[in-house]
Amino acid sequence: MITRESPAQRISRFVFLGLWLIITIFPLYWIVVTSLKTPGAIFSFPLTYWPEDISFENYIGLFAKADFGTYVGNSLLVATVAATVATLISLLSAYVLARFEFRSKTAVLMAFLVTQMIPAFIALGPLYLMMVQLGLVDNRAGLMLVYVAVCIPFCTIMLRGFFANIPDALEEAAMIDGCSRLGALFRVIVPVMKPGIVAAFIFNFVNCWNELFLSVTLMNRDSNKTVPTALNGFITSYNIDWGSMAAAAVLTILPTMVLFAFASKYIVQGLTAGAVKG
Amino acid sequence: MPRRLTTEPERPSTRTGAPGGAVRRRPFTAKRGLVILAFLSPAVLFVAIFTYYPMIAGSQMAFRNWNLNNLTDTSWVGLGNFQKILEDPAFFTILGNSVLWVVASIVPQFVIGFAIALWLRRKFPFRGLYQALIFFPWAISGFLIGILFRWMFNSEFGVINDLLAKAGLIDAPIAWLADPTTAMAAVLIANIWYGVTFFAIMILAALQSVPDEMFEAAALDGAGKVRTLFQITIPYIKTTLALTVLLRVIWIFNFPDIIWAMTGGGPANQTHIITTWMINITQRGDYGMASALGLIVVAVLLVFSAFYLMAIREKKVS
Numbered sequence: 001m002i003t004r005e006s007p008a009q010r011i012s013r014f015v016f017l018g019l020w021l022i023i024t025i026f027p028l029y030w031i032v033v034t035s036l037k038t039p040g041a042i043f044s045f046p047l048t049y050w051p052e053d054i055s056f057e058n059y060i061g062l063f064a065k066a067d068f069g070t071y072v073g074n075s076l077l078v079a080t081v082a083a084t085v086a087t088l089i090s091l092l093s094a095y096v097l098a099r100f101e102f103r104s105k106t107a108v109l110m111a112f113l114v115t116q117m118i119p120a121f122i123a124l125g126p127l128y129l130m131m132v133q134l135g136l137v138d139n140r141a142g143l144m145l146v147y148v149a150v151c152i153p154f155c156t157i158m159l160r161g162f163f164a165n166i167p168d169a170l171e172e173a174a175m176i177d178g179c180s181r182l183g184a185l186f187r188v189i190v191p192v193m194k195p196g197i198v199a200a201f202i203f204n205f206v207n208c209w210n211e212l213f214l215s216v217t218l219m220n221r222d223s224n225k226t227v228p229t230a231l232n233g234f235i236t237s238y239n240i241d242w243g244s245m246a247a248a249a250v251l252t253i254l255p256t257m258v259l260f261a262f263a264s265k266y267i268v269q270g271l272t273a274g275a276v277k278g
Numbered sequence: 279m280p281r282r283l284t285t286e287p288e289r290p291s292t293r294t295g296a297p298g299g300a301v302r303r304r305p306f307t308a309k310r311g312l313v314i315l316a317f318l319s320p321a322v323l324f325v326a327i328f329t330y331y332p333m334i335a336g337s338q339m340a341f342r343n344w345n346l347n348n349l350t351d352t353s354w355v356g357l358g359n360f361q362k363i364l365e366d367p368a369f370f371t372i373l374g375n376s377v378l379w380v381v382a383s384i385v386p387q388f389v390i391g392f393a394i395a396l397w398l399r400r401k402f403p404f405r406g407l408y409q410a411l412i413f414f415p416w417a418i419s420g421f422l423i424g425i426l427f428r429w430m431f432n433s434e435f436g437v438i439n440d441l442l443a444k445a446g447l448i449d450a451p452i453a454w455l456a457d458p459t460t461a462m463a464a465v466l467i468a469n470i471w472y473g474v475t476f477f478a479i480m481i482l483a484a485l486q487s488v489p490d491e492m493f494e495a496a497a498l499d500g501a502g503k504v505r506t507l508f509q510i511t512i513p514y515i516k517t518t519l520a521l522t523v524l525l526r527v528i529w530i531f532n533f534p535d536i537i538w539a540m541t542g543g544g545p546a547n548q549t550h551i552i553t554t555w556m557i558n559i560t561q562r563g564d565y566g567m568a569s570a571l572g573l574i575v576v577a578v579l580l581v582f583s584a585f586y587l588m589a590i591r592e593k594k595v596s
Binding site for chain 2: 005013014016017020021023024025027028030031034042043046047089090092093095096097100102108111112115117118119120121122123124125126127129130145146148149150152153156181206210212213217228231232235236242245246249252253256257259260261264
């Protein structure tokens, strides 16, 4: 493919790619190293680029002093429930939007697309007031409802793309055999679409796990805080304890990285397919 | 969240031709109508109640004196909130910052991303692993990226000052986040770092869509590398590039997380962009002013989106 490459070009290419790899990895490396240093080692000169005595003090302190377990529990609960509900609801709407023609179809799709252009935090104030009236402020169920709504549009659009790749003869055959439409959807199509659905769920989960501004607005009591909300409290305090901060950051990043490693193939596919073909 | 975008409007054109996926027109029966209603209404209701209702109900707040700290007087003030925004001494700085934030992030992200995509086009051992590794910033939220960089830019114990000192580039540590100029530079560096991968992946996918014959023909005609790039490759993928950049402009304009975590808009409002400022005003309880600012943001986004849709239309015609 393309023209031949001289050895000098080849070397310079690998030097630049190597350099960029280091630049990309370094911030993560640095936060992990920081989290494994003792508080004394973090704030002393000269800086060490390798933790000389590996210490888990920061991690232990996080759970002992700062209720980190509660925050992780809240985040896990809210993100799991919201992502599951959003994926199920989106599965139904994506199915209809992929398979049927009806008058309001374009309007619904446009309404979903517009939410992708306008950030969710544009109406933080009015949302807060509405949630107060519904008695859903400082309530994990309330946060779940908001997250479901935030996840649905993109998830629907993503799943709709996957439905398009599945022949509708599949569910028609099942329906001739006596399945209801819902039965055909869940018994025949869902198994075929499993990788796509898992990717959509992971996508939703990671978004809920990471969400900051809505949860900061809606969750006040310490026992209700999610991890990002708690971290936001840590960084606005006057003296930041960077040891615990680093440990908390590592623990927050870890699950999303593992999940993304599973789903990245599908997410790249979904993202680039639309832009490149067309 | 860089993945939070879509190029969906382009898709139907690819889909109608796809086997099996084609939507068939069938007579509209009551039963089909019921299926559509039952399957679609949960999604529509959720989005209507929790996304659209606050947005629409909130827009009237923009024309009222609506402060959480003084709810006894919520009278109509017409354009008073907009006047308050325009008269705020910080507003024009913040507007300028928003433009700087978008332009100074996009340009380096694009250039570095393009270079990486070109370098990645040729196969080499472990290319898949390499792509997976440079892909990883995507798994992290903007807020956490901000925390990571805030720590690295720490004036006393930050690794960036340490590396610069080791390289002999600085004599004394720089108080990165305390000085307006360096604070803006620091948040921009973090954002550039975060966004390069996105461009690299999108551009690589676009490059791989260029048929090999075009390069072969160019090589036969004796075109050099640079000429091939500018006269064959870039013209071939330019609509994809334009769409990617436009979507990115919208997204970065809306992206407060890194700034929020690194500086909170400080020192003295000097790193605020419109969205961080809006969240800040919301937290102070001035919902009237925040809603007015929200309407301004939506207006700006509408202009961008109009450009975006025009670009798509042009693409379909060509």
